[in-house]
Amino acid sequence: MFDLRAIRENPEAFRKAWNRRKPGLGDAVDDIHRHDAALRTALTDKQEAEKLRNETSKLIGKAKASGDEAEFERLRKVVADAKETIEACAEQEEAARKELNELLYGLPNLPLDDVPEGEDEEANVEQHRWGDPKRLNGPKDHADLGEALGMMDFETAAKMSGARFVLLSGKLARMERALASFMLDLQTLEHGYTECSPPFLVKDQALVGTGQLPKFSEDLFKTTADHWLIPTAEVPLTNIVRETIIEASYLPRRFTAHTPCFRSEAGSAGRDTKGMIRLHQFNKVELVSVVANEEEGLAELERMTTCAEAVLKRLDLPFRRMLLCTGDMGAGARKTYDLEVWLPSQNTYREISSCSYCGDFQARRMDARYRPEAGAKPEFVHTLNGSGLAVGRTLVAVIENYQNEDGSITVPEALRPYMGGLEVIA
Template identity: 60%
Template sequence: MHDLKYIRENPADFDAALARRGAGPVATELLALDEENRRIATELQMGQARRNEASKAIGQAKGKGDEETAQALMTEVGELKASLPLLEEKEREVSGRLKDMLAALPNLPDSDVPIGENEDDNVEITRWGDPRKFDFEPVEHSDLGPPLGLDFETGVKMSGARFTFLRGQMARLQRAIAQFMLDKQTVENGHTECAPPLLVRDDAAFGTGQLPKFAEDFFRTTDGRWLISTSEISLTNSVREQILEEADLPIRLTALTPCFRSEAGSAGKDTKGYIRQHQFEKVELVAIVHPDLSESEHERMTKAAESVLLALELPYRKVLLCTGDMGATARKTYDLEVWLPGQDTYREISSISNCGPYQGRRMNTRFRPEGEKKGTEFVHTLNGSGLAVGRTLVAVLENYQQEDGSVTVPEALKPYMGGIEKLEPLS
């Protein structure tokens, strides 16, 4: 959501920032609606004030025996009572249109975000680790995984495409990865572990920007709730409609949850394997911070996500997303892309975004600066994967595979594997 005061004072700058994201100019239309809304609100307030004033004057006129004035005032009050509900309905209609228009607009990109149309225009920032040199031809996880317990066939038979059934040592490895990540993000990186709801109402999904624009990406229950596509929704909305004290900030949260995505619009993409599923696990990172600290928090949170890849010794690169590839709620996003030798390419494993006040304004979440009794400001919010568990499983399988089809367990995961040091093909 955007600040109307800023748009009124900087209409050309607002349109120019939207243009960097490929969106057309809207300031003129927004401001016309805003002006109409304020005109109706003023007319409504004046009418209500006059109704109250005239109603009071009726008694005064009758008390003086001035029946003619009393009758005139009663007629005026009657007309106001008839017209004010129409004005109230008009105000609801115009303010609703204004809110809907603002809600549909993406966040404004930071000035250092590169202009571009798609992932081809992203900018690589850093790269860590040298891809392993194999003395055999590495295979993709979709071929390597089934003998180890990554059962695609049963998942499809049971639930349809983009579902997978994990068995035995493979399920243990996924659990180990998830627990390792949680320990990393809580003990080392200072996030508070949470166990949030997996079902949310409309206002929560609206608060973090998934609604109304991305409703097709969700699964919805018969009672109108939404299965979360990321625990960012639940974690960030934990401060919804609150006024925090400056001393409460920063708030850093993390959660391991199942996530559910319809993958609308992804037909034909990553249909093979474990990369793009309808149901998957993710360790999410969320921060609610003072506006002055959101940029430094973005760098800190990115390092928190990177720390998992470093500990697992998985080669990766850090990429700054361009305006055309960035999510609608973000003003700046880093992607971490892990090396997958079976695919001979880097693939996204985490996106870490600074949303600025965009979500704070949608959730109406503010903080009171120290020393202020009445003034408040919107918080800034950040979110990122720390990491996607299934994609990390894929990266471990492909990078630690052996020629005989086994997979060596990374040193960092061995304490979580109950003595298993290597995944062996099942007989």
């Protein structure tokens, strides 16, 4: 959501920012003004009618007591007309508010000025690289390696659930669990995140708060019990502070959780149909931060991204950091870094983490505020979220980067304590 007063006072700033997202999107400013004007007119007319009704009602008793029947009837007519006006204005108010909210809830966040302008990933800007990509002799992809080991089964998963699911077993299943435990230990013990075990089912308002609803419902799975499966732990972790006023001493807050994530992958038909890159269900270790303002938020974005990078460094997986352009960012973000890990079979880097600063965009939708000091007026918090990391894609990267010519997989040193000292999966 957005500050209506700010849009009224500086409409061109919003028009320019939304046009950077998508040419022509800034025209929404005109629609906002139109619905806002209709809402304010309805409110003013209703208030004036209520005032007239209340003042006139006081005079009716005097007219009746004086025996002035004509004046009594005239005043009764004024009150009746005022009531009709109040009801009509209330309907106009509700309609205008609904249209305004539908428009505002469907608009993306405003990109920061240093975010490069562009339509898609081609305009993203590389920030830095780490590690030397491993040049292997005829590298196999993770699916072929996993199936040959008898520990990655897409066919059996499809019998149970359809396409875009996988059944891991044996040592690969243990490695997936080891990766999640390793990530959680790193983020909690060394980086100060508080581990949480949140619900995997949430109500509409939780998804509205983080920005997935109402616009992106087709990307989600809804249950018959009127709950939604979480697309990421960002949703429950960020909603920890919804509808609260917290003290400044509580900030910053940093949460992490390992959860399954469920996504319909709408619009991705034909993309990454083979293997574990794009599944309907996958595991992820999520990072969420709650801070006081933009200055702290931008510093936290650098910190969070570094925390995610630490996982890749400990696993010795080559990666690069990308600053996303305006057209490739998520709708709720003001600035986003993607981490892309090297996959030998594809001879390229693929996304494994996305860390975003959202400003007060989510906080306004959740009514999450903090009090800068005792007695001060509450202000909206600022939120961030990121992957630390996507567990399935990290498993993919480990399998491909640590593959051996005989089809076995060397276990990274950082994972061996979590796998009982196992050095090779064969």
